[in-house]
Amino acid sequence: MVADLKRKRIVPLQQGVALPSSPLKPLSAPPLQVEQLTLQLGGQSVLQALSFTLPTQGITSLIGPSGAGKSSLLRCLNGLENHWRGSILVDGANVRHWRGGWDQLRRHIGLIAQKPVVFNASIRANVAFGLQGWRTRRRAEALIEQSLHQAALWDEVKERLDAPATTLSVGQQQRLCIARALAIKPKILLLDEPTASLDPRSKQLIEQTMLQLAETMPLICVTHDLEQARRLNGQFIFICDGRVIEQGACEQVLDQPQAIETREFLRWNVCDCD
Amino acid sequence: MRLRLPLDQNFFGKGLVVLLAVPALLLPTLVLCYIFWQAAPVLSWGFVVGATESAGFGMADGIFPQLLGSLLLAVMACVIAAPFALSTALYYRAYASHRQQRLLMVMFNMLQGVPPIVFGLCGLVVLVNLFSWGVSLLSGAVVLAIVVLPLLVLNTLAALERIPQQYSEAGAALGLSTGAIIWRLWLPESGINIMTGLLLAMARALSETAPIMFTATVFSGVVWPDSIFSPVTTLQTHIFYLAQEGNDAQVTTIAWGSAAVLVLLVAAFGLLSRMLQKIGAH
Numbered sequence: 001m002v003a004d005l006k007r008k009r010i011v012p013l014q015q016g017v018a019l020p021s022s023p024l025k026p027l028s029a030p031p032l033q034v035e036q037l038t039l040q041l042g043g044q045s046v047l048q049a050l051s052f053t054l055p056t057q058g059i060t061s062l063i064g065p066s067g068a069g070k071s072s073l074l075r076c077l078n079g080l081e082n083h084w085r086g087s088i089l090v091d092g093a094n095v096r097h098w099r100g101g102w103d104q105l106r107r108h109i110g111l112i113a114q115k116p117v118v119f120n121a122s123i124r125a126n127v128a129f130g131l132q133g134w135r136t137r138r139r140a141e142a143l144i145e146q147s148l149h150q151a152a153l154w155d156e157v158k159e160r161l162d163a164p165a166t167t168l169s170v171g172q173q174q175r176l177c178i179a180r181a182l183a184i185k186p187k188i189l190l191l192d193e194p195t196a197s198l199d200p201r202s203k204q205l206i207e208q209t210m211l212q213l214a215e216t217m218p219l220i221c222v223t224h225d226l227e228q229a230r231r232l233n234g235q236f237i238f239i240c241d242g243r244v245i246e247q248g249a250c251e252q253v254l255d256q257p258q259a260i261e262t263r264e265f266l267r268w269n270v271c272d273c274d
Numbered sequence: 275m276r277l278r279l280p281l282d283q284n285f286f287g288k289g290l291v292v293l294l295a296v297p298a299l300l301l302p303t304l305v306l307c308y309i310f311w312q313a314a315p316v317l318s319w320g321f322v323v324g325a326t327e328s329a330g331f332g333m334a335d336g337i338f339p340q341l342l343g344s345l346l347l348a349v350m351a352c353v354i355a356a357p358f359a360l361s362t363a364l365y366y367r368a369y370a371s372h373r374q375q376r377l378l379m380v381m382f383n384m385l386q387g388v389p390p391i392v393f394g395l396c397g398l399v400v401l402v403n404l405f406s407w408g409v410s411l412l413s414g415a416v417v418l419a420i421v422v423l424p425l426l427v428l429n430t431l432a433a434l435e436r437i438p439q440q441y442s443e444a445g446a447a448l449g450l451s452t453g454a455i456i457w458r459l460w461l462p463e464s465g466i467n468i469m470t471g472l473l474l475a476m477a478r479a480l481s482e483t484a485p486i487m488f489t490a491t492v493f494s495g496v497v498w499p500d501s502i503f504s505p506v507t508t509l510q511t512h513i514f515y516l517a518q519e520g521n522d523a524q525v526t527t528i529a530w531g532s533a534a535v536l537v538l539l540v541a542a543f544g545l546l547s548r549m550l551q552k553i554g555a556h
Contacts, residue, residue, distance in 0.1 A: 024400065078447060080443060103449045107448070110447070112447075113447070119441070120462070130448030164295060177444075184448060184449060
């Protein structure tokens with residue numbers, strides 16, 4: 001996989017050309033701005049000239065049929081896919097010129113996968129896994145507690161932080177993944193169907209966590225659950241066949257969709273946008 | 275009663291498969307039984323641990339020096355080959371382009387097909403004569419390391435392939451560098467499987483005779499080598515020398531005894547690797 005990441009670096013990183021914290025960046029730059037993003041995988045067009053902007057806080061729900069390119073979009077934003085065309089600006093800085101390269105970009109934009117992936121280590125070690133330097137990881141008690149609190153998992157695991165992470169339920173593992181991502185203090189968080197196949201209680205807890213986090217940072221959440229999108233509120237982007245069909249405030253798009261494709265999808269869960 | 279055709283076909287098909295499979299299973303079993311039957315008169319603890327430096331070219335006494343020499347060569351070969359194999363496998367998985375991966379795979383498959391005696395000959399010319407290392411433990415171990423390297427690389431690659439891709443992606447998503455992913459994710463996850471491959475490579479090294487015949491071994495006279503530049507005696511070559519004394523019944527029995535011990539040694543490494551594999555699966 002890392003070989004794939006390396007191979008996909010078609011456009012070389014020009015480190016130090018422009019820094020995210022550069023004084024030259026626009027004062028009111030949005031946290032994330034995507035312009036004409038195009039991605040091809042195996043000769044197939046996955047994303048087609050996709051553009052949108054994230055607000056400084058709140059949740060952006062990314063909705064669309066399977067194969068619409070939602071997960072691929074998140075992978076582009078996080079830098080796991082990096083042979084796309086177009087531009088991705090984070091705080092006004094082009095991610096291709098990100099200081100420290102793609103690894104540092106991934107620390108700035110956290111990504112949580114659909115299926116929770118916990119490492120074969122203790123709960124404590126899992127939360128601290130992304131921290132740099134073994135000394136930092138060993139002295140990260142306060143950060144671990146804070147991250148677990150943020151992910152609404154602290155009360156359930158505080159007595160067994162040294163237990164293997166694999167002993168947690170799937171819902172707990174997903175919250176552990178959120179805590180692990182939060183421990184590296186990302187400025188933007190991407191969640192790829194974080195509540196898919198979870199029980200209602202875990203789903204509710206994760207939604208609460210997301211709503212709390214959205215008060216301080218922008219989140220993008222891929223979901224198939226329209227009711228969940230309504231609960232999360234915020235911005236709503238409907239994607240079909242790699243294109244943004246419609247975007248706007250969640251209530252507005254769900255109640256009064258403008259595009260015929262959105263109406264079809266909301267009513268029959270199908271999208272014919274060819 | 276009329277037989278249904280599918281059943282009929284199935285019966286004959288199965289019969290044919292069993293008929294061909296039975297000899298494949300039976301013959302090695304019979305050979306092993308025969309070895310232990312022949313070896314039975316000499317097999318004892320004293321035979322395994324007995325040692326004198328020169329008496330009768332190891333014909334009359336125990337085979338401890340030969341056993342020790344075989345183990346030393348196998349372990350040293352794997353110690354030499356392991357870092358190269360690990361680095362090659364990591365390069366293949368983490369950094370190599372598709373073209374380089376194809377090239378490496380062809381190269382290692384070809385290297386596996388090269389007769390070990392060819393490596394032995396190269397070792398004789400380069401290590402023994404050109405480098406003046408002489409017939410020694412080091413020369414033999416280096417040649418054996420080259421022989422087992424392709425196997426070790428392929429085993430290490432197989433161990434790395436078993437790591438789920440989601441693991442690497444989860445690490446990358448946390449901003450871990452390639453080095454950190456290798457060090458903190460891949461190596462701990464695949465450690466046991468890499469060890470399994472190492473044990474299998476040792477078993478392979480133990481079963482090689484040709485490459486060490488003119489690079490590492492002497493007939494007799496060594497119990498414990500003085501240094502890595504000293505020659506050793508090994509079970510493989512010991513059996514070879516004793517087998518040439520085919521007219522002497524006692525010597526032939528010792529050859530069978532040595533063969534039985536060698537088979538047990540290889541089997542022990544195989545079993546140990548299976549045990550590790552099971553632990554790894556858990």
